[in-house]
Amino acid sequence: MADILTASDAPPESRARHRELADIIRACDKAYYIDANPLMADTDYDKLYRELADLEKAHPNLITPDSPTQRVGGAPLLGFAQVRHAIPMQSLDNTYSPEEVEGFVDRLIRSLPHVAPEALTFTVEPKIDGVAVTVRYEHGRFVLGATRGDGVTGDDITENLRTIRSLPLSLKTAVPVLEARGEVYFPSASFARLNAQRAAAGEATFANPRNAAAGSLKQLDPRLVARRPLAVVLYGAGQVEGAQIASHTDWLAYLKDQGLPTPERIWHCRDKAELLAAIAELDQVRHTFAYETDGAVIKLNDWRLRADLGSTSKAPRWAMAYKYKAEQAVTKLHSVTFQVGRTGTITPVAELTPVLLAGSTVARATLHNFEEIKRKDIRIGDAVTIAKAGEVIPAVLGVVLSERTGVETEIVPPTACPACGGAVALEGIFLRCTNPNCSAQIKRRVQHFAHRGAMDIEGMGETLAEQLVDSKLVKDIVDIYELSMEKLLTLDRMAKKSAQNILDGIEASKKRDLWRLLFGLGILHVGAGSGRALAEHFGSLDAIAAATEDDLKRINDVGDVVAASVASWFRVQENKDRIERLRAAGLQMESAGRPAAAVDGPFRDKSFVITGTLSKSRDEMADFIRGLGGKIAGSVSKKTDFLVAGDDAGSKLAKAQQLGVKIVSETELMALAGLPTV
Ligand code: IVH
Numbered sequence: 128m129a130d131i132l133t134a135s136d137a138p139p140e141s142r143a144r145h146r147e148l149a150d151i152i153r154a155c156d157k158a159y160y161i162d163a164n165p166l167m168a169d170t171d172y173d174k175l176y177r178e179l180a181d182l183e184k185a186h187p188n189l190i191t192p193d194s195p196t197q198r199v200g201g202a203p204l205l206g207f208a209q210v211r212h213a214i215p216m217q218s219l220d221n222t223y224s225p226e227e228v229e230g231f232v233d234r235l236i237r238s239l240p241h242v243a244p245e246a247l248t249f250t251v252e253p254k255i256d257g258v259a260v261t262v263r264y265e266h267g268r269f270v271l272g273a274t275r276g277d278g279v280t281g282d283d284i285t286e287n288l289r290t291i292r293s294l295p296l297s298l299k300t301a302v303p304v305l306e307a308r309g310e311v312y313f314p315s316a317s318f319a320r321l322n323a324q325r326a327a328a329g330e331a332t333f334a335n336p337r338n339a340a341a342g343s344l345k346q347l348d349p350r351l352v353a354r355r356p357l358a359v360v361l362y363g364a365g366q367v368e369g370a371q372i373a374s375h376t377d378w379l380a381y382l383k384d385q386g387l388p389t390p391e392r393i394w395h396c397r398d399k400a401e402l403l404a405a406i407a408e409l410d411q412v413r414h415t416f417a418y419e420t421d422g423a424v425i426k427l428n429d430w431r432l433r434a435d436l437g438s439t440s441k442a443p444r445w446a447m448a449y450k451y452k453a454e455q456a457v458t459k460l461h462s463v464t465f466q467v468g469r470t471g472t473i474t475p476v477a478e479l480t481p482v483l484l485a486g487s488t489v490a491r492a493t494l495h496n497f498e499e500i501k502r503k504d505i506r507i508g509d510a511v512t513i514a515k516a517g518e519v520i521p522a523v524l525g526v527v528l529s530e531r532t533g534v535e536t537e538i539v540p541p542t543a544c545p546a547c548g549g550a551v552a553l554e555g556i557f558l559r560c561t562n563p564n565c566s567a568q569i570k571r572r573v574q575h576f577a578h579r580g581a582m583d584i585e586g587m588g589e590t591l592a593e594q595l596v597d598s599k600l601v602k603d604i605v606d607i608y609e610l611s612m613e614k615l616l617t618l619d620r621m622a623k624k625s626a627q628n629i630l631d632g633i634e635a636s637k638k639r640d641l642w643r644l645l646f647g648l649g650i651l652h653v654g655a656g657s658g659r660a661l662a663e664h665f666g667s668l669d670a671i672a673a674a675t676e677d678d679l680k681r682i683n684d685v686g687d688v689v690a691a692s693v694a695s696w697f698r699v700q701e702n703k704d705r706i707e708r709l710r711a712a713g714l715q716m717e718s719a720g721r722p723a724a725a726v727d728g729p730f731r732d733k734s735f736v737i738t739g740t741l742s743k744s745r746d747e748m749a750d751f752i753r754g755l756g757g758k759i760a761g762s763v764s765k766k767t768d769f770l771v772a773g774d775d776a777g778s779k780l781a782k783a784q785q786l787g788v789k790i791v792s793e794t795e796l797m798a799l800a801g802l803p804t805v
Contacts (some may be wrong), residue, residue: 149191218442272288457511459509460478492521741793
């Protein structure tokens with residue numbers, strides 16, 4: 128009887144409802160993430176999703192590997208296993224010149240003498256600036272995903288890819304083997320927000336969306352990957368069994384029909400002129416795509432002819448990439464303004480004569496800090512070159528010196544805060560306003576508290592935050608909860624209806640989960656990620672306030688810097704008063720989620736310091752160690768259990784030797800973790 132136990136303990140109506148819910152949610156995911164045509168409101172979707180999750184909780188044997196609930200990310204991995212690609216993942220030959228595109232066509236015509244030149248057809252599609260991956264489905268089920276690695280062997284990132292909503296976990300039909308290749312990308316529209324959140328939390332920002340996608344996929348904890356809005360586009364083929372495909376056009380149509388995401392535009396061309404026209408047209412429209420593109424990929428359409436041409440050791444002979452030149456523009460810097468952030472950091476901003484760049488008009492660009500201005504010798508009145516860093520955030524690259532006339536003036540750092548007139552101090556390379564009651568800082572704090580990623584107070588954006596602070600109705604974030612209809616109606620052009628909406632938004636925010644409050648409070652270095660980790664672990668604000676720095680450090684995702692900052696924030700009397708006022712206002716101070724268990728692993732409770740050059744970046748190595756339960760400290764002390772030392776280790780190595788701290792190489796660390804070291 129045991130073998131018919133499958134989903135048997137669930138009553139038939141639950142089984143049927145499970146199947147129905149899973150189907151509806153899959154259809155919604157496809158409509159939302161692939162077709163950009165949502166089928167229902169988010170709240171309705173959430174309701175169905177919760178019903179599915181509850182059903183699975185009651186009857187765990189209803190869970191299938193392709194259930195929509197299986198995307199949230201499982202336990203952290205110890206490291207990525209290596210997988211050998213069934214068919215190697217190659218690269219492409221690149222060119223920047225139209226002549227070479229013509230040369231490519233001539234070469235194909237010469238190499239295929241048995242085919243009439245008019246019979247050759249080509250496709251042109253976007254070259255997506257993401258991370259190359261391969262995904263493998265067997266009998267219609269997603270079974271394996273990997274990075275390109277060296278082209279022959281890559282990292283097994285199956286668990287991370289499962290969290291990507293635009294990648295279906297099952298196909299429309301149970302085709303025996305379907306391996307598709309493509310790019311995972313970080314949507315351009317979400318990139319600025321990610322970097323803003325990271326900067327707010329004091330974390331390193333990503334250079335561009337590709338970098339953000341790569342950084343996300345390298346995480347060993349799929350739960351962290353699940354929080355990033357990654358997406359995927361597929362265009363290439365690996366091993367395929369059980370489908371008859373004759374051309375690239377066929378292949379893309381087949382992928383689409385199976386429910387897989389494919390490039391949103393593709394051009395069919397018969398000759399050189401059509402190819403060059405398609406490349407030019409793609410350049411015009413590519414900035415409207417959800418992903419960054421850095422070129423066009425030209426492919427011979429016919430798969431049989433591709434096989435005749437074969438490959439060089441690196442790239443196929445039937446395709447080539449045409450790269451667009453990184454877009455830059457020259458314009459005049461007519462003045463510099465100073466922006467005061469919520470922690471008081473003063474950022475110089477270049478005010479420019481508006482200029483068209485990569486599809487949008489740019490009138491302002493960041494100058495980062497005064498050190499950068501000095502290094503690049505940028506002056507007011509200069510002609511400057513601007514570019515979008517990673518095609519997103521405009522930055523001033525440098526000065527066109529040949530255009531200098533001698534009337535340009537130096538950019539002088541302000542000696543008082545441009546917003547409140549308070550004292551400023553130089554901290555490292557950053558200038559900071561030291562007045563905690565600075566109106567600009569309060570405005571930014573209110574805006575941060577209310578923004579979508581934190582307390583999500585509808586209607587309270589930049590403009591309202593400024594009005595509230597300027598009118599002195601709000602001198603501190605806590606004052607938000609003392610706003611009334613009467614007070615709001617004193618504001619310029621405030622109608623009763625919008626005032627009521629704002630009050631409703633404020634009321635709704637009282638129910639937000641604890642992590643949002645933690646993030647919204649603007650504690651230095653606490654981002655949404657560490658806010659969640661704290662809320663989940665401790666379960667209540669009081670428990671966090673009572674925790675010692677060491678208690679805080681023990682949590683995965685909370686480093687030494689965050690722990691110190693949180694502990695000291697809760698020691699300040701003003702902050703204690705703030706919490707009491709928020710409690711009195713009726714805010715949610717307990718986490719809705721259950722406290723998470725500490726990460727158990729071979730490194731549990733062990734403290735590590737990392738130094739020198741290793742095969743991974745310092746952050747990756749730290750993630751790896753934390754994933755195994757270890758803690759990372761910034762400096763060596765008697766409490767350090769291990770110093771992980773790479774090449775060129777300096778003072779930390781000497782200190783560890785002096786204190787008798789155990790020093791391990793990367794290989795020894797792997798051995799300690801019980802991982803293979805080859
Ligand atoms: S076709 C056999 N098509 O660019 C290799 N590649 O610089 C076939 N890429 O390795 C690759 N968009 O990772 C192809 N539409 C596209 C692409 C694309 C991005 C990547 C891919 C490739 C790299 C070469």
